[in-house]
Amino acid sequence: YLNGEKKPFVPGQADYQKVYDEIARKLADETDYDDGSYGPVLVRLAWHASGTYDKETNTGGSNGATMRFAPESGHGANAGLKTARDFLEPIKAQFPWITYSDLWTLAGSAAIQELGGPVVPWRPGREDKEIVACTPDGRLPDASQGHRHIRDVFGRMGFDDREMVALCGAHALGRAHTDRSGFDGPWDFSPTVFSNEFFRLLVEEKWNQRKWNGPAQFTDKTTSTLMMLPTDIALIKDKGFKSHVERYAKDSDVFFKEFSDVYVKLLELGVPFQSKPEDRFVFKASE
Numbered sequence: 001y002l003n004g005e006k007k008p009f010v011p012g013q014a015d016y017q018k019v020y021d022e023i024a025r026k027l028a029d030e031t032d033y034d035d036g037s038y039g040p041v042l043v044r045l046a047w048h049a050s051g052t053y054d055k056e057t058n059t060g061g062s063n064g065a066t067m068r069f070a071p072e073s074g075h076g077a078n079a080g081l082k083t084a085r086d087f088l089e090p091i092k093a094q095f096p097w098i099t100y101s102d103l104w105t106l107a108g109s110a111a112i113q114e115l116g117g118p119v120v121p122w123r124p125g126r127e128d129k130e131i132v133a134c135t136p137d138g139r140l141p142d143a144s145q146g147h148r149h150i151r152d153v154f155g156r157m158g159f160d161d162r163e164m165v166a167l168c169g170a171h172a173l174g175r176a177h178t179d180r181s182g183f184d185g186p187w188d189f190s191p192t193v194f195s196n197e198f199f200r201l202l203v204e205e206k207w208n209q210r211k212w213n214g215p216a217q218f219t220d221k222t223t224s225t226l227m228m229l230p231t232d233i234a235l236i237k238d239k240g241f242k243s244h245v246e247r248y249a250k251d252s253d254v255f256f257k258e259f260s261d262v263y264v265k266l267l268e269l270g271v272p273f274q275s276k277p278e279d280r281f282v283f284k285a286s287e
């Protein structure tokens, strides 16, 4: 109920577009962070909120926003995501009718669009759950592992090889932080622009083991400024994955289309929608 009205307030597309616009405005205003944008860490928040999904037990996933609570907020994989949750807190205060679980996923959709990525259709319907719904630690992928682990973890969510590779293309965005994951550096030279650069560099660059005291990661031969995680390198070591890496490296349009489809699917895992897929909203990006 809003403003003392008798009828419950049922937000529609225009209301969610207002939330989108505020996120876009805040992204444009607050450039004094990392490489100049909170966009990448918002994408990561939406992914970690959703990627806990287990199709066998139908637990986890974006429906619930249980990362608000310990122990889930303290899981190693979620280190640094408080930054993203705090970024969205004023938006939640401004639009108290939106659930955290809808807000975090909407922000993930908005960030992809605002960083120059494909349109990411989105629909509301998630409800916040209590602390008991927190998922156990270990549902999100461990970057020090290889192809078998990637298939185990993403298979548990219900994805196939092609979808796993497409999703990992989000590493065109952002960077690793030594005080979060222990890894260090960006994957490409434009970490605030959504692109297929992650795949192009994986294929075209020579990747050597980085010599340092941190966890095993790879660095590019040409500039020694970029990085790949062991799980990223697994995408070109495994035949089933590599064919998709090559497709996406060659054709950015194909990557944008397939990424959008699978990211929409990720953000909706385990959500008992009343609405139909064709009712998804397409948000207008900022100018």
Ligand code: CCH
Pocket (backbone or CB within 6 Å): 040, 041, 043, 044, 047, 080, 141, 142, 143, 144, 150, 167, 168, 170, 171, 173, 174, 175, 176, 177, 178, 180, 181, 182, 183, 229, 231, 263
């Ligand atoms: Fe990721 N990711 N990710 N990732 N990720 C990290 C950062 C980002 C793995 C590990 C890491 C996806 C898949 C995987 C983003 C989006 C996605 C970091 C550094 C690690 C480690 C964290 C830090 O130190 O701040 C592993 C392992 C996998 C799969 O095997 C998928 C899927 C997505 C989204 C669809 C984004 C974006 C970042 C950058 C975050 C930032 O703060 O800049």
